[in-house]
Amino acid sequence: MREKRKKLSTIKNNPKSPIPSTVSLMNQWVSMGGEVIRKILLKGGPIVALLFLITYLAFATPYFFTVSNFLNITRQSSINAILAIGQTIVIIGAGIDLSVGAVLALSACMSAVAVSYWGLNLAVGILLGLGTGALTGFITGVIITKGRIPDFVATLAMMTTARGLALILTQGLPVPSHFTALKLVGYLPAGLIWLGSGDVLGVPVPALITVAITILGWMVMTRTTLGRAIYAVGGNREAARISGISFVRTKIITYSIMGLLAGVAGIVLTGRLNSANALMADGAELQSIAAVVIGGTNLFGGEGGVVGSLIGAVIMGVLGNGLNLLNVSAFWQRVILGLIIISVVVFDQWRRRRFVL
Amino acid sequence: MPRESLLRLEAIDKSFPGVHALDHVDFDLYEGETHVLLGENGAGKSTLVKILSGSLPKDSGRIILRGKQVEITSPYHARLLGIGMVYQELSLIPNLSVAENIFLGRLPKRRSFLVDWSGIYKKAQQILKKLNLNIDPEVPVRDLGLAEQQLIEIAKVLSLNLQILLLDEPTSALSERERQRLFKLIRELGERGISIIYISHHLSEVPLVGQRVTVLRDGKKIATLPVNEADEDIIIRMMVGRELKEQFPKEETSPGKPILKVQGLEIKGALNHVDFTLHEGEIVGIFGLLGAGCTTLVRALFGLEKTDSGKIYVNNRIVTIFSPADAIRLGLGYLTRDRKDGLIHPMSVMSNITLASLKGISRLGLLKHRKERRVGEKYVNELRIHPPELNRKLMYLSGGNQQKVALSKWLCSGSKILIFDEPTRGIDVGTKAEIFQLFNQLTKEGVGILMISSELPEILAMADRIFAMRRGTVTAEYRRGETTQEKLLKSVS
Numbered sequence: 110m111r112e113k114r115k116k117l118s119t120i121k122n123n124p125k126s127p128i129p130s131t132v133s134l135m136n137q138w139v140s141m142g143g144e145v146i147r148k149i150l151l152k153g154g155p156i157v158a159l160l161f162l163i164t165y166l167a168f169a170t171p172y173f174f175t176v177s178n179f180l181n182i183t184r185q186s187s188i189n190a191i192l193a194i195g196q197t198i199v200i201i202g203a204g205i206d207l208s209v210g211a212v213l214a215l216s217a218c219m220s221a222v223a224v225s226y227w228g229l230n231l232a233v234g235i236l237l238g239l240g241t242g243a244l245t246g247f248i249t250g251v252i253i254t255k256g257r258i259p260d261f262v263a264t265l266a267m268m269t270t271a272r273g274l275a276l277i278l279t280q281g282l283p284v285p286s287h288f289t290a291l292k293l294v295g296y297l298p299a300g301l302i303w304l305g306s307g308d309v310l311g312v313p314v315p316a317l318i319t320v321a322i323t324i325l326g327w328m329v330m331t332r333t334t335l336g337r338a339i340y341a342v343g344g345n346r347e348a349a350r351i352s353g354i355s356f357v358r359t360k361i362i363t364y365s366i367m368g369l370l371a372g373v374a375g376i377v378l379t380g381r382l383n384s385a386n387a388l389m390a391d392g393a394e395l396q397s398i399a400a401v402v403i404g405g406t407n408l409f410g411g412e413g414g415v416v417g418s419l420i421g422a423v424i425m426g427v428l429g430n431g432l433n434l435l436n437v438s439a440f441w442q443r444v445i446l447g448l449i450i451i452s453v454v455v456f457d458q459w460r461r462r463r464f465v466l
Numbered sequence: 467m468p469r470e471s472l473l474r475l476e477a478i479d480k481s482f483p484g485v486h487a488l489d490h491v492d493f494d495l496y497e498g499e500t501h502v503l504l505g506e507n508g509a510g511k512s513t514l515v516k517i518l519s520g521s522l523p524k525d526s527g528r529i530i531l532r533g534k535q536v537e538i539t540s541p542y543h544a545r546l547l548g549i550g551m552v553y554q555e556l557s558l559i560p561n562l563s564v565a566e567n568i569f570l571g572r573l574p575k576r577r578s579f580l581v582d583w584s585g586i587y588k589k590a591q592q593i594l595k596k597l598n599l600n601i602d603p604e605v606p607v608r609d610l611g612l613a614e615q616q617l618i619e620i621a622k623v624l625s626l627n628l629q630i631l632l633l634d635e636p637t638s639a640l641s642e643r644e645r646q647r648l649f650k651l652i653r654e655l656g657e658r659g660i661s662i663i664y665i666s667h668h669l670s671e672v673p674l675v676g677q678r679v680t681v682l683r684d685g686k687k688i689a690t691l692p693v694n695e696a697d698e699d700i701i702i703r704m705m706v707g708r709e710l711k712e713q714f715p716k717e718e719t720s721p722g723k724p725i726l727k728v729q730g731l732e733i734k735g736a737l738n739h740v741d742f743t744l745h746e747g748e749i750v751g752i753f754g755l756l757g758a759g760c761t762t763l764v765r766a767l768f769g770l771e772k773t774d775s776g777k778i779y780v781n782n783r784i785v786t787i788f789s790p791a792d793a794i795r796l797g798l799g800y801l802t803r804d805r806k807d808g809l810i811h812p813m814s815v816m817s818n819i820t821l822a823s824l825k826g827i828s829r830l831g832l833l834k835h836r837k838e839r840r841v842g843e844k845y846v847n848e849l850r851i852h853p854p855e856l857n858r859k860l861m862y863l864s865g866g867n868q869q870k871v872a873l874s875k876w877l878c879s880g881s882k883i884l885i886f887d888e889p890t891r892g893i894d895v896g897t898k899a900e901i902f903q904l905f906n907q908l909t910k911e912g913v914g915i916l917m918i919s920s921e922l923p924e925i926l927a928m929a930d931r932i933f934a935m936r937r938g939t940v941t942a943e944y945r946r947g948e949t950t951q952e953k954l955l956k957s958v959s
Binding site: 332333334335337338340341344345347348349350351352353354355407411412 | 791807822
């Protein structure tokens with residue numbers, strides 16, 4: 110028995126042998142397969158889920174696997190994706206932002222009001238919207254750090270405050286509203302609409318913006334000292350402090366980035382809807398948190414990444430689109446999304462226990 | 467004649483990805499015996515007791531309890547079998563009272579659903595009295611010191627009336643007196659027929675508590691011997707697998723000019739006019755019992771505590787330190803007493819090493835990944851951090867290796883004044899010697915080291931000068947070799 114094994118191994122390991130034995134090749138394949146499976150389990154959970162989903166839908170409905178439908182999905186997912194990128198950064202820093210939907214609406218209303226009622230130039234209007242978002246985020250960050258208030262509470266307060274401000278700004282009417290539209294004043298400029306509905310060589314502009322923001326977010330989180338500081342503060346606040354990293358500064362920056370991105374999402378959404386209103390993007394905060402969770406970022410901070418959240422947002426988009434095509438009611442879609450979030454987290458827990466990551 | 471084993475482990479095997487943590491380990495425990503488990507960090511001691519306490523499943527092997535084979539499936543199940551564990555890392559809930567923590571999960575009830583509060587406090591009082599602990603059972607745990615918390619942890623497990631106790635480094639946070647109290651308790655428990663598996667890094671403790679010793683190395687059992695045959699040299703050789711020349715390899719250096727001078731430092735209620743000077747290439751030891759203010763002093767130096775008055779000079783220039791960032795800029799480094807406070811567990815080894823020197827590995831806020839890798843590799847090699855994988859998350863390293871990472875962080879930041887609060891806490895002899903060797907190397911390069919230690923042999927051997935502290939005041943100063951363990955203890959108590 111032992112002799113036999115020896116023989117086998119000599120054949121396998123003989124470098125002069127011109128043909129590699131099938132046994133050794135197969136072993137190699139199996140071990141490589143194991144390594145690939147391990148890698149996928151370690152990092153690629155969301156992408157595997159997405160591929161499964163796409164494959165299933167491609168067979169389940171003939172309308173799904175078409176270029177026009179895919180472009181449609183990117184357009185639909187982009188708002189959530191932009192918010193999810195910001196939310197990821199906040200969550201990695203051991204925070205959570207419940208005000209993103211409200212801040213989105215406030216920024217959008219600010220831009221829309223500025224360009225259509227105040228007659229400001231498009232670029233100024235957009236800057237005003239982005240500035241509003243960033244400033245709101247900055248204030249949230251200051252309240253959390255200087256006021257020593259839990260993130261959850263501070264952003265909850267900001268959520269209702271920002272909605273209220275948006276309602277005050279628009280007097281509860283859509284911008285532009287039918288009153289102004291009838292008089293042929295207060296149209297949104299074509300440039301703003303292009304940002305939400307236009308395309309470049311067939312690719313929707315919102316998708317391009319999303320990709321650009323993802324790349325930027327990824328760069329910040331992996332290539333900069335700021336990103337490192339965010340991971341450190343989220344992983345262990347005290348240890349970060351002792352290592353000379355300012356908790357206050359880092360936290361305020363994460364919320365300012367989030368606010369800025371909420372502003373971007375607000376402008377894109379306004380462009381897509383041809384209108385802004387104070388109640389737009391209702392529930393967007395929970396959608397963005399769902400995308401972050403599906404993307405594998407740890408809700409307690411310190412671990413995760415923006416690319417996962419992009420995939421998370423796309424999964425949600427594909428799912429909504431596919432279920433629509435399959436004629437599943439919107440009511441059931443919510444149930445299914447809930448089940449998916451639960452199974453993702455259960456899978457994530459299992460994988461963390463099973464593998465050293 | 468061989469005694470009957472209460473517990474027998476046969477060929478216990480456990481692997482984690484990349485590590486064979488336990489390699490067919492046999493082990494047995496008699497009734498009423500305290501069996502000491504020794505080994506370097508990562509030798510598999512903690513894994514073994516975790517398997518026994520039900521918090522880790524074994525891969526293979528048999529556990530035989532009172533002559534019957536058992537499969538321990540959970541900590542709860544272990545408790546039903548009479549096995550209880552006192553954790554190395556505290557597992558108390560800070561906001562709950564001492565009594566609630568002791569009875570957590572089994573609060574005595576009245577009329578089947580109301581908590582019997584007066585009963586609970588009375589019972590807790592009894593348990594504390596049995597341990598000679600003078601602690602109010604109604605006080606929330608977060609108001610207690612680390613040592614008291616550790617004792618509560620032990621009280622909690624003792625209150626379960628178990629037959630086998632697993633103690634994982636129970637003395638790492640205790641003062642000398644509390645330690646003696648614990649040893650006495652362990653002996654009493656033994657007389658009552660309770661068996662204990664005791665993990666420790668303090669070789670000097672072994673003859674005080676145990677009857678037998680088992681040494682593990684790299685997941686394998688090296689030997690089991692009775693305590694009277696286990697002399698320190700033999701055990702060290704078994705643990706390290708090579709001859710360890712010296713536990714405290716202190717090399718003489720000649721201190722240079724002063725680099726840190728503290729004058730009249732005061733914090734109301736904590737520090738009382740503290741003066742001292744640290745020179746280049748010098749190791750200054752600070753010794754005091756828990757609560758004497760040693761940790762407060764160094765935290766104040768590092769900008770973590772507000773001071774009321776006093777002057778701090780670095781390199782003969784007066785400085786103000788408001789935050790750790792200021793301290794780091796001035797060339798200070800601070801290794802915290804509790805490793806957890808100084809390291810970021812979900813981050814990689816490399817990121818932890820470079821965390822205090824991000825400026826040095828970046829330009830305009832952009833990280834230079836290749837440079838960071840080089841720096842990380844340098845320290846992983848120099849300090850022999852195991853496993854040598856830069857991207858491994860810190861939480862998957864053993865305690866001793868985490869400590870090496872924490873050290874690397876301050877070496878990497880180029881600190882000239884290093885403050886170490888219990889640098890060898892929870893670290894095995896081999897690693898300790900390595901760390902002290904590193905101290906020598908650092909002092910030769912002109913670094914000044916301020917070391918708080920409650921390990922008398924260590925502070926006596928390594929420090930050039932020793933300051934004794936009591937109640938926030940420096941009570942005595944000794945040069946190296948001028949004092950003894952007894953004298954030093956007397957000046958702090």
